[in-house]
Amino acid sequence: MTRVFPMVVMTIIATAPAIVIASTAGEKMEFSAQRGEKLWNREFTASGQPRSCATCHTSYPRLTGKHLRTGKLIKPMAPSVNPDRFTNQRKIEKWFKRNCKWTLGRVCTAQEKGDVLEFLKTL
Amino acid sequence: MKTVIFSTAALTLVGILGIGLQDVWSDDDDGMKMRSRGVAPVTDPLYKEECGSCHFAYPPGLLPAASWQRIMAGLDDHFGDNAELDTQAGLQITEYLTAYAADASGYRRSRAIMSSLRYSRTPPLRITETPYFRHEHREIPRRIINLPDVGSLSQCNACHRRAEKGSFSENEIWIKGIGRWDD
Numbered sequence: 001m002t003r004v005f006p007m008v009v010m011t012i013i014a015t016a017p018a019i020v021i022a023s024t025a026g027e028k029m030e031f032s033a034q035r036g037e038k039l040w041n042r043e044f045t046a047s048g049q050p051r052s053c054a055t056c057h058t059s060y061p062r063l064t065g066k067h068l069r070t071g072k073l074i075k076p077m078a079p080s081v082n083p084d085r086f087t088n089q090r091k092i093e094k095w096f097k098r099n100c101k102w103t104l105g106r107v108c109t110a111q112e113k114g115d116v117l118e119f120l121k122t123l
Numbered sequence: 124m125k126t127v128i129f130s131t132a133a134l135t136l137v138g139i140l141g142i143g144l145q146d147v148w149s150d151d152d153d154g155m156k157m158r159s160r161g162v163a164p165v166t167d168p169l170y171k172e173e174c175g176s177c178h179f180a181y182p183p184g185l186l187p188a189a190s191w192q193r194i195m196a197g198l199d200d201h202f203g204d205n206a207e208l209d210t211q212a213g214l215q216i217t218e219y220l221t222a223y224a225a226d227a228s229g230y231r232r233s234r235a236i237m238s239s240l241r242y243s244r245t246p247p248l249r250i251t252e253t254p255y256f257r258h259e260h261r262e263i264p265r266r267i268i269n270l271p272d273v274g275s276l277s278q279c280n281a282c283h284r285r286a287e288k289g290s291f292s293e294n295e296i297w298i299k300g301i302g303r304w305d306d
Contacts, residue, residue: 071274097205
């Protein structure tokens with residue numbers, strides 16, 4: 001259900017720095033970097049082992065991360081140091097889908113995704 | 124056990140028919156440059172991008188089509204990681220992988236892998252599970268695999284310098300911190 005409008009939301013987030021964004025439903029959605037940061041560091045145990053976004057991406061994602069399982073180095077998530085981030089809508093959706101399921105054990109809501117992106121953009 | 128049966132069968136075959144099984148199994152590439160073409164290199168840009176951004180883009184000719192289908196059907200738990208793709212990309216990549224799979228390829232290593240799988244009932248999920256792969260890597264000690272720049276036998280290009288070109292010849296091996304490798 002939450003996946004009905006994120007595509008539109010993400011496009012707007014990726015291209016404009018506005019904090020208040022209109023969803024397709026017509027209501028306004030407000031995103032907060034503080035909420036995003038909290039979610040970023042929150043540990044989930046859906047997989048049986050504690051995992052958070054920060055586990056692989058570090059809690060200060062201007063830094064290079066490292067995948068918990070594979071050891072693959074992950075380029076910084078903050079667009080301020082890695083301008084390639086959030087320039088491709090399909091890529092944003094793909095990775096939110098994969099990583100939310102892997103970390104939280106479910107897909108993320110549009111609100112959660114917007115908050116996290118807001119957080120990453122302020123770094 | 125299967126390997127033993129297979130080896131015995133293979134040796135018998137060589138003995139009786141005088142077939143040069145060596146063409147397929149040996150690492151000794153000298154003097155047979157024409158046919159030691161390894162495996163077809165990866166060509167598909169979408170596969171390279173989607174799969175190769177996380178791990179070495181394994182040439183499709185290293186597993187049979189049925190293996191690729193199993194792998195692509197289980198991307199939500201891809202060896203412990205979530206590697207889901209959108210439907211369109213998933214279909215397109217599956218098509219590429221199966222079209223160039225080992226059972227559809229005439230390349231030397233592909234034929235060797237298929238030949239080694241002839242007694243296997245289920246299509247393997249890992250290249251490292253195939254009898255041919257295990258045979259070829261049986262002499263590599265744990266300490267080499269555990270080197271920080273290697274890590275596991277799945278990292279083809281950690282040792283095979285021309286893996287990306289589909290070439291896995293023994294004389295091209297170079298291991299960081301060790302150098303050339305000969306077994």
